[in-house]
Amino acid sequence: MKKMTYAEAIRDGIRQEMKRDSAVYLCGEDVGKFGGCFGVTAGLVDEFPGRVLDTPITETAIIGSAVGAAAVGLRPVAEIMFVDFTGVCMDELFNQAVKMRYMFGGKAKVPLVLKTICGGGVAAAAQHSQCMEAWFTHIPGLKTVMPATPADAKGLMAAAIRDDNPVIYIEHKQLLGLGGDVPEGEYLVPLGKADIKRPGTDVTIVAWSWMVHRALAAAEALAKDGISAEVIDPRTLVPLDKDAILASLAKTHKLVIVHEAVRTSGFGGEIAAVAAEEGFDLLDAPIKRVTAPDTPVPFSPVLEKAFLPDEGKIIQAVKELF
Amino acid sequence: MQLAKENLLAFYQTMVTIRTFENKAAELFAAGKLPGFVHLYIGEEAVATGVCANLTAKDYITSTHRGHGHLIAKGGKVDLMMAELYGKATGYCKGKGGSMHIADVDLGILGANGIVGAGQPIAVGAAFACKYQQNGAIAVCFFGDGASNRGTFHEAMNLASIWKLPVVFVCENNMYGISNCQRDHMNICDISDRAAAYGVPGVTVDGNDVVAVFEAAAEGVKRARQGDGPSLIECKTWRWRGHFEGDPATYKNPEEQKTWLQKDPIPRLAQKIIELGHAGEADLANIADAVKAQVAAAVAFAESSPDPVPADVLTDVYAGQ
Numbered sequence: 001m002k003k004m005t006y007a008e009a010i011r012d013g014i015r016q017e018m019k020r021d022s023a024v025y026l027c028g029e030d031v032g033k034f035g036g037c038f039g040v041t042a043g044l045v046d047e048f049p050g051r052v053l054d055t056p057i058t059e060t061a062i063i064g065s066a067v068g069a070a071a072v073g074l075r076p077v078a079e080i081m082f083v084d085f086t087g088v089c090m091d092e093l094f095n096q097a098v099k100m101r102y103m104f105g106g107k108a109k110v111p112l113v114l115k116t117i118c119g120g121g122v123a124a125a126a127q128h129s130q131c132m133e134a135w136f137t138h139i140p141g142l143k144t145v146m147p148a149t150p151a152d153a154k155g156l157m158a159a160a161i162r163d164d165n166p167v168i169y170i171e172h173k174q175l176l177g178l179g180g181d182v183p184e185g186e187y188l189v190p191l192g193k194a195d196i197k198r199p200g201t202d203v204t205i206v207a208w209s210w211m212v213h214r215a216l217a218a219a220e221a222l223a224k225d226g227i228s229a230e231v232i233d234p235r236t237l238v239p240l241d242k243d244a245i246l247a248s249l250a251k252t253h254k255l256v257i258v259h260e261a262v263r264t265s266g267f268g269g270e271i272a273a274v275a276a277e278e279g280f281d282l283l284d285a286p287i288k289r290v291t292a293p294d295t296p297v298p299f300s301p302v303l304e305k306a307f308l309p310d311e312g313k314i315i316q317a318v319k320e321l322f
Numbered sequence: 323m324q325l326a327k328e329n330l331l332a333f334y335q336t337m338v339t340i341r342t343f344e345n346k347a348a349e350l351f352a353a354g355k356l357p358g359f360v361h362l363y364i365g366e367e368a369v370a371t372g373v374c375a376n377l378t379a380k381d382y383i384t385s386t387h388r389g390h391g392h393l394i395a396k397g398g399k400v401d402l403m404m405a406e407l408y409g410k411a412t413g414y415c416k417g418k419g420g421s422m423h424i425a426d427v428d429l430g431i432l433g434a435n436g437i438v439g440a441g442q443p444i445a446v447g448a449a450f451a452c453k454y455q456q457n458g459a460i461a462v463c464f465f466g467d468g469a470s471n472r473g474t475f476h477e478a479m480n481l482a483s484i485w486k487l488p489v490v491f492v493c494e495n496n497m498y499g500i501s502n503c504q505r506d507h508m509n510i511c512d513i514s515d516r517a518a519a520y521g522v523p524g525v526t527v528d529g530n531d532v533v534a535v536f537e538a539a540a541e542g543v544k545r546a547r548q549g550d551g552p553s554l555i556e557c558k559t560w561r562w563r564g565h566f567e568g569d570p571a572t573y574k575n576p577e578e579q580k581t582w583l584q585k586d587p588i589p590r591l592a593q594k595i596i597e598l599g600h601a602g603e604a605d606l607a608n609i610a611d612a613v614k615a616q617v618a619a620a621v622a623f624a625e626s627s628p629d630p631v632p633a634d635v636l637t638d639v640y641a642g643q
Contacts (some may be wrong), residue, residue: 025454050454053485055481056480056481056484058477058480058481060443060473060474060477061443061446061474061477061478061480061481063443064440064442064443064444064446064447064474064477064478065443065444065446065447065450065478065481066447067443067444067447068382068384068432068443068444068445068446068447068448068449068450068451068461069447069448069450069451069454070447071427071432071444071447071448072382072427072432072447072448072451072452073451073455074450074451074454074455076447091437091440092440092443095436095437095440096435096437096440096444100425100433101638101639101640101641102418102638102639103415103418103419103423103425103433104414104415104418104419104423104425104427104433105413105414105415105416105417105418105419105638106416106637106638107414107415107425107426107427107428108425108427108433109641111641140639141639141640143640163642164641164642165640165641165642
């Protein structure tokens with residue numbers, strides 16, 4: 001184990017795979033000399049000459065070219081600086097990358113990682129703060145990865161790069177400086193395997209990305225009030241580890257889902273549907289969702305604080321079930 | 323450039339194969355035998371033929387919704403294509419793609435495409451992979467006049483130029499984006515003028531003259547293989563049919579249509595072959611007959627092939643599924 005930040009762990013995952021496989025390359029806006037807008041890819045351009053490419057501001061061509069390169073044998077890690085910018089390359093993602101295999105009758109594979117970052121809390125306002133994961137989970141053929149810890153960040157990045165399918169790997173701004181123990185050497189976290197971030201017996205809280213940490217803080221506070229909360233981090237929304245969620249519900253019989261994304265058609269709705277369809281008999285109480293409201297992300301720190309789910313809102317939702 | 327007899331006869335065979343396949347597709351569509359949309363390449367055969375004659379199986383192409391001609395010229399098999407048009411399990415895509423998504427990655431055909439302009443950055447990516455792997459292969463991107471107005475064109479041309487990628491952009495200017503004629507959708511006459519904006523050479527050729535297309539493409543392909551970067555070739559041609567089968571194309575000027583039909587690329591090539599003494603009319607008729615039999619066999623193969631089974635809807639979504 002080695003102490004590493006989340007940002008360093010992402011870089012370590014990319015480095016591990018670039019050393020292992022010469023077909024892996026990294027491209028995107030300012031990922032090379034500048035080291036990435038948040039410093040995540042710092043130094044890789046010197047470590048891997050010719051394999052870390054600064055592109056123009058050209059999201060359509062970044063993802064479109066990654067599709068072409070992946071279809072003929074490379075393994076691009078293509079960065080879109082903010083998840084909010086994926087609208088500019090959406091056709092390349094949802095009509096090209098993910099449909100090629102199916103449309104071609106299974107005779108193509110497109111192993112590309114779209115690396116990007118989401119989330120609020122830094123007063124970056126409505127076009128640099130969103131959580132768009134639900135969009136991506138609605139696209140068959142795509143996998144959606146959202147690590148919450150440094151170890152998961154490394155292991156999931158490596159697994160995403162080795163996967164033969166298009167994967168969107170969504171980092172979170174709030175987590176970049178988060179430290180933690182990360183396995184040294186080759187490390188992979190399988191896609192589709194949830195992690196119990198805190199075991200508990202009275203209520204299941206499902207949360208991902210930054211919200212895992214807010215859920216853990218809430219669980220800590222709830223423990224003092226005698227409520228034992230289990231925090232489940234799915235880590236990947238597609239594929240979703242339904243079994244882990246249902247197994248937890250079999251124990252706790254209560255479900256609270258927390259996500260930073262806006263409420264309507266958020267991925268929390270999907271998890272609630274899984275619980276209702278496949279775990280109805282396990283539930284002793286209505287399902288609760290703690291989410292952002294259905295508004296754009298506001299700029300003012302005062303407004304943004306009101307917008308974001310936090311420990312207090314999670315505690316309140318849990319207590320309403322008891 | 324003096325082309326050998328074998329080259330010209332090969333061009334003839336390819337162009338007649340495309341024409342025969344497309345005429346058969348029109349007939350089958352009208353008879354209600356083909357589901358979905360069909361966009362035909364009739365009249366534009368010289369473009370795909372002249373360009374692809376410069377390529378090997380290791381080179382890549384991206385195609386369009388009007389893609390049958392590109393596929394045939396790049397070596398695609400007409401029986402597997404026809405079975406795909408029928409939506410059969412034996413088709414190129416096992417009935418999951420249809421006319422607009424036929425691909426043969428092993429032949430370097432990275433797919434027809436239902437989104438206008440989408441092939442441009444994909445071709446750039448394939449060209450990047452060729453350069454990255456130093457395998458000597460190149461990519462060719464086919465697209466139309468309409469697609470040259472898309473943002474994908476700008477981004478693909480620019481990236482290919484700054485990275486000096488081995489890609490040839492082939493604009494098939496058939497004068498129409500569905501009902502919108504070129505003079506109404508851009509304010510320039512020659513789309514090749516746009517190449518200058520990217521520091522890339524651009525040339526306009528008669529897209530109904532297969533030899534002119536071949537020679538222009540040879541130059542672009544040579545540049546790409548030498549590591550000199552991309553180029554843009556505009557081939558002026560004409561879409562004989564409506565945008566899709568069933569479109570009566572009432573927006574076309576009948577006089578213009580008449581003029582263009584007289585520039586049919588196939589008799590033009592036939593005349594050249596005969597004038598050069600490479601073959602007689604009977605020899606060319608023999609080629610056409612053999613092609614006709616091949617296309618008839620493709621139809622028979624498609625019609626006798628099984629449909630996919632309903633369970634197939636769930637397969638091929640993910641690799642390693």
